[in-house]
Each structure stands twice: as C-alpha cells, then as structure tokens.
Amino acid sequence: MKDALQSIEISIGAIVVATGFDPYQPRQGEYGFGELQEVVTLPQLIRHLGLMKAGEPLKWNGHAVRDVALIHCVGSREIEGVDEPHEDGQVNNYCSRVCCTATLHAAEELRQRFPTLNIYDLYQDIRTYGRGHEEHYRGALEGGVRFVRYHGEERPQVISAPTGDTHPVLIHVKDSLTYNEELEIPVDLVVLAVGMEPRQIDALVKMLKVSRGNDSRAHAGAFEGTEARSTRNLQDAARHAQNDSRHRGGNRVAR
C-alpha cells in the first residue's frame, strides 16, 4: 500500500520549473570523438581524475599524457549554416554558460596535480559567469596554460597524427591571437568541453501551458530554475527566481 501512487493536493503561490540538463553528447567523428581513442568529453575526464589515486601520473589508454588540449564550446554556440543541425533540425546556438568555468577549473586542477603537463585551452571567448569564477581563468593563465583562440566559423580540426609523429593526435587551429595563422598542436589527449542540452519537456509544457523557445526550452510563465529557460548555474538560477518573484509581487524566494 505504502508504495502505491497517491495524488495529493497542495495549494501554492508559484512553481519553480527546473528541468535539468543532459551533457551534450558529441556526434560520431565530431572533433574525432568516437573515432580517436584520445578524444574524451570533460565529464569523462573529471570522472577519470576522480578515480585516480593521489600522486598517480596522468595516463590515457595506458599512455602517459604529456600534452593535453581542452576545447571549449563543443555543442554550444553553434552557427546556423556552419555547424551541422542536430536531430531536431536546429543548431545549439546558445552559450551553455557553465563550461568555461568548468573547463578552466579542470585546467587548474590538471596544472596542480601534474605540474609538467602542457595544457592548451582552445576557446572562443572566456565567459566565466558568476562571482569568483574569473579566478579560475587567472589561476589557469598564471599556471602556464596556453590559450589559443578560435572563431566559431572555423572550428579546430582534430586529426590522427601520421605514424612516426611524437604525439598520437594533432590539432589544426587558426589562432586569432597569432594573426589568424594556422597552428599545429601535438597532443596526447583532447578534452571536449561539452555544453548542456535541455531535457525532454513536452509533458511539462502542456501541463504548465508555458510557451517554448526555438531552442526547445520553456519560456516565461512560471519561475524557471536551472535549464528551463536557459542554461544557468546555481547562482544565476537563484537570483533569477528571486527577481521574478519580486517582479510579480510574489513571495520572496529564499536564496
């Protein structure tokens, strides 16, 4: 009896809609993902780092990692007509807002745990939203992480290195910090900073009668928490709910 579904009625003044997100899953072959063993996503790397013992050297596939590249905006800030559309026929044109900080945080951790590792960070813009997040940028920079800046129109190419090369993977990228010259970066591991994708929200949309944006996210109508209207980190989501409630004369939502 206890486990049976029950309907209960509660009366409330507001609904906070937090739909959550899924990390973007790169396509087969996107930046070599699924084709080259040395290409992983940021969540994969973070899990790997979490499982490693302190003082253990960084290895991938049994090979020592000497050089690693982190690529920002994978599955985010895509451009219509440049990037291939996804199943729903759209490109993810939004900025996922958390991956810059997450990537720089990972870069900092890599730097601290593996002092001799060469770390490259391939970014478009550094968008460290949130209080104190820019500190990770500073930490990574001063820790000697090399930044390379690409443009969305010409994303970096990840290719398998020819036999005899010192490294298994090469990245070719036009670097706007070096007068748009093309650079070749030899690496042992490529980490894709994948963005967030909204969850399936069809039922929710119907139930709450909220409109839907063309990026398949819910639009105004209720308070939205993380990921309902746009990608947000915790700070943003709390502040947003607070502002919305004030705006509508509702109760103040505690942070």
Next chain:
Amino acid sequence: MNRVDPTFVNELKEYGAVGIEKCFNCGNCTAICPLASDEYNFPRGVIRRVQIGDRETMKTQLDPWLCYYCGDCSATCPKGAEPGETMMAARRWLTAQYDWMGLSRKLYTSTAWAIGALIVGALMVLGLAWLLHGDLVTSQVQLNTFAPVEMIHVADLILAGVLAFFLLSNLFRMFMFTFREGKQWKLPPFAVFVTEAWQLVYHTLTQQRFSKCEGRRRWISHMILVFGYGSMFVLIVVFLTWFQTDNLYPLYHPQRLIGYLAALAIIYGAGDALVSRIQKKHQMHHFSHLSDWLFPILLILLSVSGLMISAFRYMGLPLATYYTYVIHLVIMMTLYICIGPMGKWAHLLYRPFAVYFQIVKEKAAQQSEVTAGAMASAD
C-alpha cells in the same frame, strides 16, 4: 603551418624573461608603445611568438631591436606580464642565435660560464704580460719600456681584428635570418641597400629612435656614453702610438684632454645606468641580468683604471703605473670576452642594423608596390 612548441617559454626565461604566461594577449602594451607600428606590433606580437614557441619566426624578427625599453608597456600591462622584460630577454636570445659559436648562449644562461670567461680573460692577459713585459724601470716612469707601445698596438689590432671577425660573422647571420624565408633568399634590390646606407650612419650616430622613447634623459646619458666609448675606441685602436706616451704634457694638451673627457663620459653614462639599476627607479631597471651589471661595471672600471694610469704617471710613481696598466688590460680583455661580440656589447651593431634593415625592407616593399601598380595600369 607552425607547430606549437611549449618549451620556448622556459628557454626565454633562462635569458631573463619573467611573467610571459601571465599575458592574455589584450594588446594594451602594443597600443601604448611609442615605437611599435602596424608592421612591427611588438611587444605583444613577440610575446605571442614565445607563447606558441615559434622559434623560426622569432629568429627572423627585428622587433626586439626596435624597442628601447622605455617600460611604458610594462607599466600599462593589466596582468603584470612585464612585456618590456620579454623584449629584453628576446634581444639576448637573438644575440645568442646570431652567434654561430654558441658561446653567447652559455654566457647568458650560465653564471658559471660568465665567471669562467672572466677568469680566462684575466689569466690570458696576466700570462701574456708576465711573458712579454719589458724592464720595470723604477727611477722614473717609463711605460713604453715596460709595455712597448708598438707591441701593445699590434695586440690591440689583433684583438680588434678578432672582435670584428666575430661581430661581422654574427652580423651576417642576422642579415641571413632577416632576408631569408626558409631556405630561400628574399633579398631587396641591392640599390635600396645603397641608397638607404646613410640611414645606417644616421641612426648609429643619433639613435634617433631612442629619443622618441619617453623622456630624453636616458637617451642623452646613453649618447654621452656612446661618444665617450667611441672616441676611446678610436684612440686606442687607431692612435695608440700617439695616445700611450711617456711625454708629460700640460693639462690642456689634446692627448690628455680627449682622454680625460672620453673617460669621464664613459663613467658618467655607465654610472648613470648603474645607479638607476641599483635604485630600480625606472621600469627598465626592475629586473637585471648578470650581463646588465657586468657591462656598466666593467666600463667604469676600465675608465677609472685608465685615469689612474695617467695620474700615477704624472705623480711619477713607476710601479703603480705599471701594475695599474696590467689591471687595465685585464679589465679590457674580460669586457670583450664576456660581453663582446657574443654579448650585450654587440647591440651597438645590431640596433642600428635592425633599423637599417627595417627601412630597406619597407622601401623595397614600397617600390615593388609602385612597380606592380605601374604594371597593372600598363595592362
């Protein structure tokens, strides 16, 4: 395509660079630099080459020589990346690239080598002096008996020849790096080298670009040093038989007057540099490499010992004159071995030549544009 090489940053640090990694390429430094231009957009451009490890392009660059370390960039940099110091380190690094013997790299990056070279230079002179010196006449000062001027003159000429050989061969490598792309020569027409040759003389004598950099005080004291040093160099290499004499002249005699003035000019110029290095008042003196200390110190010691020889001679102290003379030669030798054609001294050639090469390149580019334009309109 350039392959990134992460080791270059650390290599340049051995030459004294600091804070390269802090640079996030905002470009404020280049915007504020009074000497940078569209074509030569240092210091950020240079820093970026270092960050990505582009040694090949770095080797061909004249940019570091076009900077006179006014320090505006370092003062402006929002990250404290010390761009001016990277330019300084780049000059040392370039000097080491031009030096085909590889000695420069050792002298710049290893204190042990630098001190070793000082000792070798000193021992060489002491050994030669011990073997070759003449009688020590004690009844009166007879310097030309102790160290016959003809012999010293020959030694000077040999030394000058050796210096010139190394300096010119290094200069040729600079020329090669500047006017070659890969294995191909990209030489501007010879005529442009000739028509612009006056610029070389002009820039050597006036260091007009230096005067564009911040207040003129440093430029003036540097000019005084250059003219003092230049006149002394000519006196010793060309007119030694006139300059080194046992005759006693009155104070206003040109032999004494020119000598004293030149020595004082060197002491003033080098002393000024030394004092501000000690006080770290100026941005450019916040960081000092061993060679930055040795150069002014040895120059001052050289001039002071030179003045002392003269003083002892006029006071009639034979032994003091002879010993000071040997010490004077020791200092001279260590100066040239340690910071000569492989070191900081060589900038007296590289700087004006860099300006000259830059002008030649620009003029040649203008000419070819004009020709291309003329050809296009003829079509």
